[in-house]
Amino acid sequence: MNFxxxxxxxxxxxxxxxxMPTWLKIFLCSKTLSxxxxxxxxxxxxxxxxxxxxxxxxxILKIIIENSCFDDLIVWAKLSLVNCISMGWLTVEKRxxxxxxxxxxxxxxxxxxxxxxxxxxxxxxxxxxxxxxQNGAQEKFLMLQNLYFKTKKMIKNKTFxxxxxxxxxxxxxxxxxxxxxxxxxxxxxxxxxxxxxxxxFLHEVLDFWTPNLISDYxxxxxxxxxxxxxENYEEALKNFELFxxxxxxxxxxxxxxxxAYQNQVECHIKLGQKSMAKKILKTxxxxxxxxxxxxLIDHLEEQIKAMPNETNVTCYSSKQKNQNVRAxxxxxSYKCMKIEPYVGAFKHCxxxxxxxxxxxxxxxxxxxxxx
Numbered sequence: 470m471n472f473x474x475x476x477x478x479x480x481x482x483x484x485x486x487x488x489m490p491t492w493l494k495i496f497l498c499s500k501t502l503s504x505x506x507x508x509x510x511x512x513x514x515x516x517x518x519x520x521x522x523x524x525x526x527x528x529i530l531k532i533i534i535e536n537s538c539f540d541d542l543i544v545w546a547k548l549s550l551v552n553c554i555s556m557g558w559l560t561v562e563k564r565x566x567x568x569x570x571x572x573x574x575x576x577x578x579x580x581x582x583x584x585x586x587x588x589x590x591x592x593x594x595x596x597x598x599x600x601x602x603q604n605g606a607q608e609k610f611l612m613l614q615n616l617y618f619k620t621k622k623m624i625k626n627k628t629f630x631x632x633x634x635x636x637x638x639x640x641x642x643x644x645x646x647x648x649x650x651x652x653x654x655x656x657x658x659x660x661x662x663x664x665x666x667x668x669x670f671l672h673e674v675l676d677f678w679t680p681n682l683i684s685d686y687x688x689x690x691x692x693x694x695x696x697x698x699x700e701n702y703e704e705a706l707k708n709f710e711l712f713x714x715x716x717x718x719x720x721x722x723x724x725x726x727x728x729a730y731q732n733q734v735e736c737h738i739k740l741g742q743k744s745m746a747k748k749i750l751k752t753x754x755x756x757x758x759x760x761x762x763x764x765l766i767d768h769l770e771e772q773i774k775a776m777p778n779e780t781n782v783t784c785y786s787s788k789q790k791n792q793n794v795r796a797x798x799x800x801x802s803y804k805c806m807k808i809e810p811y812v813g814a815f816k817h818c819x820x821x822x823x824x825x826x827x828x829x830x831x832x833x834x835x836x837x838x839x840x
Contacts, residue, residue, distance in 0.1 A: 491533055491542050498526045499549050505556065527553055541579045548574065548581055551588050559592075567592040575616070580630035586620040587642030589613065594649050610653055614661065617646055624674065636674075637687070643671055644694040651698070668695045686715035693732060697739075706736040714796040718808050721799040722823055727756035730794075734769055743776045752794045755822050802831035 501522065530550040537543050547570045554563050554570075571585045571592070578585055593609050623629045624639055650662040675691055693708030713729035730753035737746035750769055756762050797809035801824035809815050815825040818832070826832040 488539055488542070491537055491539065494529060495533065495542060495545050495549055498529055499545075499552070501526060502549065502552050502556070523553060523556070540577055544574045544577065544579050544581060547571075548584055548588075555588070555591075564592040580623070580628060581635070582616075582620050582623050583629055583635045583639035583642065586613075586616050587638040587645075589616065590642045590645050590649070594645075607653070610649065610661075613646055613649070617643065621670070640671060640674065640691050643667070644691065644698070647698050664698055668698050671695055686712050686719070689715070690729070690732075697732070697736065700739075702736045702739040706733060706740070709733050709736065710796075717796040717798040719799065721801045722795075722825060724756065727753060727762070730756070731765065731769075734773075738769070738772050738776065741776065741779070743773060743779050746773050746776070749794050798825050800827040800831055801825050802827075802834050804834050805831045 505522070527550060530546045530553065533546040534543055534550070537546070551567050551570050554566055559567075567588055571589045574581065574585050590613060593613065594606075620639060620642070624636075629635050629639075647662065647664055647667065651664065654661055671691075672695055675688060675695070689708045689712040693705045693712065696702075696705035696708060709729050709732040713726055713733070716723065716725045716729065730749055734746050734749045734753060737743075737749065746769075750766070750773065753769075754762075754766055793812045795812055797812055798815065799805075799809075800807045800815060801818075805827060807827045809825070809827075815827050816832075818824045818826075824832075
């Protein structure tokens with residue numbers, strides 16, 4: 470049964486003002502969105518074939534938001550709509566829509582506050598250029614600060630929705646918020662957040678939820694972020710590299726690998742390793758499909774340009790020259806689970822330089838889907 474058949478079936482079950490059919494509709498929309506968000510080429514291909522799917526989901530959720538008499542379902546529908554809007558390029562208009570939808574759910578959040586917090590952080594402060602106390606940004610920051618402590622209290626009291634996603638939303642939102650906080654402190658000379666104390670709490674949260682509720686590779690990424698915030702850049706770099714290796718082998722050269730490259734560039738900048746930062750940034754630039762990459766690359770390039778040239782050629786830096794930026798990756802065909810025995814064993818797509826295939830046969834399967 471596909472998405473359209475499922476929605477028609479729920480419509481036949483009972484009147485739309487009934488609780489259960491509405492719940493089932495939102496559940497089906499959420500599950501469909503989760504599949505469309507997957508990095509799997511097979512699922513991405515399905516979304517390409519059904520171009521109306523996203524607009525159908527948005528229309529269904531908007532109708533529920535406007536007509537439902539159940540407040541908890543309205544909040545769930547709004548956050549599902551936010552999830553839908555956040556897919557693809559985040560324009561200024563999209564970010565405003567996300568903020569307005571999330572902001573309307575703060576008071577009556579029904580345990581979804583971690584998700585609301587994360588989406589508000591990413592919609593208000595998307596780029597590093599916005600992390601400065603000007604043009605009303607300081608008022609927005611204080612609002613986020615208040616929201617963070619509310620969310621932290623909910624996590625401590627365990628009154629949030631008992632879903633795996635809510636836990637990761639809190640971690641992701643908090644880590645980004647702390648980076649923004651450090652930038653505000655640097656520009657405004659304010660001691661706003663005790664980063665060490667708050668990251669210790671995140672570390673406790675991470676240890677409590679691992680290994681059953683957070684994947685090993687996710688743990689490496691979060692731990693790397695915590696170490697980076699505490700200025701332990703060498704250990705942070707090791708965790709980001711482990712995260713990249715596992716994700717590459719498990720899922721292929723996905724957007725998560727791009728995040729690992731970004732974090733590694735920032736670590737090398739902090740460590741004063743200019744040549745390695747430039748080398749990884751060159752690979753990171755290939756992730757051009759994300760509209761947010763452009764301003765971020767400009768920001769990183771400015772930082773690298775301001776770095777002094779490396780003068781001391783150490784044993785470690787000589788190893789870096791021969792170090793592969795990329796890790797062995799899984800074949801990008803959804804029909805294949807092969808992993809490179811070594812970096813360079815698979816050939817990349819000449820057009821995008823992002824996908825890697827173990828053979829011409831596997832590359833043709835993707836070409837057939839996207840043609």
